[in-house]
Amino acid sequence: MVKRAFCVNCFKASSACICATIKSINNVHLLHILQDPSEEKKAIGTARILKLSLKRVKLTVGTLFDEQDFDVNNSYLLFPNEEALPAERLTDEVMINKKSTFILLDGSWKKAYKLLMNNPFLQKLPKVSINVDIKSNYRLRKSPREDGLSTVEAGYYLLSQLENNSEKFNPLLESFEFMIDYQISQIPPAIYQSHYLDKLQD
Numbered sequence: 495m496v497k498r499a500f501c502v503n504c505f506k507a508s509s510a511c512i513c514a515t516i517k518s519i520n521n522v523h524l525l526h527i528l529q530d531p532s533e534e535k536k537a538i539g540t541a542r543i544l545k546l547s548l549k550r551v552k553l554t555v556g557t558l559f560d561e562q563d564f565d566v567n568n569s570y571l572l573f574p575n576e577e578a579l580p581a582e583r584l585t586d587e588v589m590i591n592k593k594s595t596f597i598l599l600d601g602s603w604k605k606a607y608k609l610l611m612n613n614p615f616l617q618k619l620p621k622v623s624i625n626v627d628i629k630s631n632y633r634l635r636k637s638p639r640e641d642g643l644s645t646v647e648a649g650y651y652l653l654s655q656l657e658n659n660s661e662k663f664n665p666l667l668e669s670f671e672f673m674i675d676y677q678i679s680q681i682p683p684a685i686y687q688s689h690y691l692d693k694l695q696d
């Protein structure tokens with residue numbers, strides 16, 4: 495069996511390596527990504543971009559998490575429900591500090607909901623929502639997230655809004671673009687049209 499070569503850093507196939515596009519970003523707040531195991535090996539998974547780019551970031555793969563690993567008194571969960579506070583408001587009204595942690599669930603909407611149900615301490619955390627003014631650039635699969643974003647885009651909006659600085663986080667979107675462009679370049683045009691573009695318009 496011929497094994498495909500993988501980049502040990504970004505976990506993509508060597509030919510699809512995104513490492514050269516990654517720029518280090520000195521974000522203020524710790525972003526803790528909780529990843530459903532089904533996302534870990536996906537070629538078009540985007541949590542890895544956050545992991546490689548951000549200075550303050552943690553990525554934990556699993557379905558059950560230990561409450562003791564979290565500062566539950568100063569953590570917020572990105573989850574757009576009715577009680578969620580907009581990220582900008584947290585900053586404007588100084589409800590957060592430099593030690594505040596933001597938790598992002600990485601998985602399909604169904605899987606993310608399951609992570610929440612399986613980990614009651616996550617349910618108790620204050621929820622935060624993001625303002626999304628543009629359409630997702632996720633041209634390969636219908637976004638599994640309820641807000642229609644890929645995980646890296648969700649992280650981009652969250653951190654940009656918390657720090658009121660979108661320029662600083664733009665490299666995240668540039669790496670994402672590169673990854674999507676590469677994946678699309680590997681698909682014959684007719685197939686891309688019928689299997690992806692048409693489906694995205696459902």
Ligand SMILES: [Zn+2]
Binds near residue numbers: 502503506
């Ligand atoms: Zn790489």
